Amino acid sequence: MKRENFNDLLAFVTVAREGSFTRAAAQMGVSQSALSHTIRALEARLGVRLLTRTTRSVSPTEAGERLYQTVAPRFEEIESELAAVAEFRDKPAGTIRITTAEHAANSILWPKLREVLPRYPDIQVEITVDYGLSDIVAQRYDVGVRLGDQVAKDMIAVRIGPDMRMAVVAAPSYFADRAPPRTPQDLAAHNCINLRLPTYGGLLPWDFQKEGHQLNARVEGQWIFNSSTPILRAALAGCGLAFVPDDMAREHLAAGRLVRVLDDWCPTFAGYHLYYPSRRQSSAATAVVVDALRYRG
Numbered sequence: 001m002k003r004e005n006f007n008d009l010l011a012f013v014t015v016a017r018e019g020s021f022t023r024a025a026a027q028m029g030v031s032q033s034a035l036s037h038t039i040r041a042l043e044a045r046l047g048v049r050l051l052t053r054t055t056r057s058v059s060p061t062e063a064g065e066r067l068y069q070t071v072a073p074r075f076e077e078i079e080s081e082l083a084a085v086a087e088f089r090d091k092p093a094g095t096i097r098i099t100t101a102e103h104a105a106n107s108i109l110w111p112k113l114r115e116v117l118p119r120y121p122d123i124q125v126e127i128t129v130d131y132g133l134s135d136i137v138a139q140r141y142d143v144g145v146r147l148g149d150q151v152a153k154d155m156i157a158v159r160i161g162p163d164m165r166m167a168v169v170a171a172p173s174y175f176a177d178r179a180p181p182r183t184p185q186d187l188a189a190h191n192c193i194n195l196r197l198p199t200y201g202g203l204l205p206w207d208f209q210k211e212g213h214q215l216n217a218r219v220e221g222q223w224i225f226n227s228s229t230p231i232l233r234a235a236l237a238g239c240g241l242a243f244v245p246d247d248m249a250r251e252h253l254a255a256g257r258l259v260r261v262l263d264d265w266c267p268t269f270a271g272y273h274l275y276y277p278s279r280r281q282s283s284a285a286t287a288v289v290v291d292a293l294r295y296r297g
Contacts, residue, residue, distance in 0.1 A: 009071055011024070011039060012064075015039060015051065015058060016051065016060050016064060016072075019059065020057070021036055049061050049063070049064070091122065092122065092287070093120075093285055094283060094285045095126055095285075096125050096126070096142045098125065099128050099144045100128070100144065102228055106229075107247060108160055108272060109145070109293065112160075113289070116292040123285045128141075129227070136276070143274050145273070145275075146273060147271065148271060149269070149270050155276065156275060156277070157274070158273060158275070158294055159271065160271075160274045160295050161271040161295055162295065166244065167243075167245070167248075167260055168181075168206070168242070168260065168261050168266065169241070169253065170259060171238040171259075174240065175259070180261045184206070184208045184217045184265055190219075191221040192220060192242075193221055193225070193235060194225070195224075195227075195228065195231060196226050197226070203224065205219075208267070215265075219243075231243075232248055
C-alpha cells in the first residue's frame with residue numbers, strides 16, 4: 001500500500017474503534033460524508049469489505065477485524081512515541097555533542113558544565129577534542145567551540161570566554177646556559193616546542209604583534225605535539241620554549257616553575273565562542289548548555 005494511504009487506515013481504525021461514522025467524523029474533524037467516502041475508497045483499493053453498516057451501528061467484518069487488530073496497536077505506538085518526542089521541546093533531555101579544542105574543554109567547558117549538569121540528569125554531554133575545525137553539520141555535532149575569528153559567518157556564535165593572550169614560557173633551568181630571547185627573531189637560536197594541527201597541515205606558527213607590526217614566526221625544536229597539555233609539560237621539564245595560552249601557564253609562573261619572555265610581543269585576540277547552525281532549531285537541552293557556557297564578563 002502506498003504511503004499516502006496511511007491516513008485512510010487511520011480513518012478506518014477510528015471508525016472501527018468508535019463503532020460510528022458520526023463519532024469518528026467528529027473526532028477527526030471531517031464531515032461524515034467525507035469519512036464515508038474515504039472508507040469506501042480504501043475498501044475498493046483492498047478489494048474487500050471492511051465494515052458492515054446498518055442504520056444503527058457500524059462493525060468490522062472478519063477482514064476488517066483482522067486489519068483493525070493488526071493496525072490499531074501500531075498507530076497507538078506511533079502516537080505514544082510522538083508524544084514522547086514532543087516532550088523534548090520543553091524538557092531538557094538528550095545528548096549534546098560538542099567538538100572543541102583541548103584548552104577550551106579544560107578551561108571552560110569542564111568547570112562550567114560540571115556545576116550545571118547535576119541539575120539536569122536527563123542531559124548527556126559528549127565532548128570530542130578535535131583541532132580539525134570539523135564541519136559540525138556533516139559530522140552531526142550539536143555545537144562547536146572555536147576562537148572568535150574562526151567561526152563561519154553563517155553560524156550563530158555565543159561568546160563563552162574572555163579575550164585571550166598567548167605566552168612564551170620556559171623553565172628557569174632552560175636559561176641556565178642561554179640568554180632569553182628579546183625579539184621573535186631570536187627564537188631561531190632556541191629549542192622551541194612545536195604544535196602540529198591538522199587544519200594547518202604543518203606546524204602552528206607563533207603569532208606576534210608589537211606597535212602595529214605583525215610577525216608569524218616559524219620555530220624549530222626537538223619536540224612536536226598535537227595538543228597543548230604535553231607542550232606545557234615539556235616546558236616545565238626544561239625541554240624548551242613553549243607557546244601556550246596565558247591562563248595555562250599562570251599558576252606555574254606565579255610559583256616560579258616557569259618564566260615569561262617576549263611578553264610585549266604577545267597580542268590579545270578574540271576568545272572562545274560556541275557556535276551552531278542558524279537554521280537549526282535548538283532543543284531545550286542545547287539551550288541549557290548554551291546558557292551555562294555563556295560568557296558574562
